[in-house]
Amino acid sequence: MAKELWKGNEAIAEAAIRGGCELFFGYPITPQNEIPEYMSLRLPQVGGCFLQSESEVAAINMVYGAAGTGTRVMTSSSSPGISLKAEGISYIAAAELPCVIVNIVRGGPGLGGIQPAQSDYFQACKGGGHGDYRLIVLAPSSVQEAVDMVQEAFELADYYRNPVMILGDGMLGQMMEAAEFKPIEKRELPEKCWVTDGTKGRRKPNIINTLYIDPEECEQLNSHLFTKYKEIEKNEVRYEKYNMDDPEIVFIAYGTTARIVKSVINILKNEGINAGLIRPINIWPYPYQVISDAAKLPGVKVFLTVEMSMGQMVEDVERAVKGVKPVHFYGRTGGMVPALKDIIEEVKKILGGIR
């Protein structure tokens, strides 16, 4: 199939259907409305079901119920709506139900704004809801990558029995780019012997539950989950290296911001400054090791993390660099997008101080 021009949100919705999504539950919120709108037309055409819920809270609990039957199900929202879903996401993680959750992030906190932001990194990667749990978090930086990732997200969810989040931003959701729907690599998936779809008199009842009144059993659940998370950390770290041959300064950025940083790197090259980028593609699990290794390169003087936030992912960069090299941060937030010239100015300021 040839490349076509797709709006990010609509491409995400179509990719979900190609990825086997049969059910979608959601509630309107800007800037992700094209996802439920597209689903409301397309899902019934392919024999699926779209339902607009009464709230984000209801939507995520509908996802819980549907996922419990073993059906591929998705919901999408934007920052304040994801906060409302956080309780349900905790339950879904605890019950180990596979599903895909899309967050097209907007400025916050509070009602914030409707322009792009990356200020939900903590919420996506460090919890968000209560209790010890992890989401697998994929952070696309182009419409094409979003298309591939959404399909892969359903595979990952079923493979690990874990909720997967696609963390985009308002820019990615609203922009149009050429994209192609290619078949993705299918994983060998475990049988869903745990689903609640009626015993048919052939097996004992299955129970989907997150209540463990005995604290020892509750601790065991946590241990079980963390054994799985360790496995995910081992297998699913993904990153891109850009211009990492002997850079003086290493950028760390993900999603939309990483694209801006690539332009910055190209401009800096013309000015005789060699900069590189490590772009986490999956932001949980996080590529600590590759950043840690880059910190040990003798030519690398400094790290600069660029985010559309007040500095969230930078904490993971510091954790990876472990004080071996200085880690700087540049961010715009609240819906403001970093401009090339401002990042370049920041680089020169930092390098000027070092040189």
Next chain:
Amino acid sequence: MAGFKRTKGLTDNQFHYCPGCTHGIIHRLVAEVLEELDSLGNTVGVAPVGCAVFAYNYFNCDMQEAAHGRAPAVATGIKRANKDLTVFTYQGDGDLASIGTAEIVHAAMRGEKITTIFVNNAIYGMTGGQMAPTTLVGQKASTAPLGRDEDHCGQPIRVSEMLQTIPKAVFVERVSVHDVKNINKAKKAIKKAFQTQMEGKGFSLVEVLSTCPTNWGKTPVESLKWLEENMIPYYPVGNFRTPEEVK
């Protein structure tokens, strides 16, 4: 009448309910109905948060345990994923009539083909006797130590009367389990509610007036009498709506 037998609709697990609590009777009625309709193998139940939180250990069918108040949303997800299943929620008055009002109203509005068993005992049982949205005016609760004051926190909500205004809530009935006659009526209503679902008519709900001797501070026998004398005048039993075909 044949001898009193176990129903296949319940597991062998021992109930955790307090002595005199009528949850056990209501569980049994639901289980008997599912067995009689030959539906146990095709049913998914959704347990609430509250006294019936462990219902998933008792019903002998597939079960999901929902977050507080969200059982109708969870049931919606199950039913929309698999239209051929029989899906029910079993919820108390704190779960359904307080934190879960949006979910129950909208499940009814959409005409979700699910059945809700709504157990109303006018108090929060599991958390220790706090005031519920269904607590009667003047009734004492641990968060209304002088009794519910309607000028302070309003009058209790009548769920069945409210839901009967919704066109797609096609079967709505309030029953009680304070004596044998009413228990038999309750079973008939529960059966009709499930039949309404199985015939694809729309949303069905049975509100069951129930006792809570522990948190009411009464003996089981006193509790049954208190229900009859105090709850039924405010929460009249009877059918609010039935589809023609199920009558």
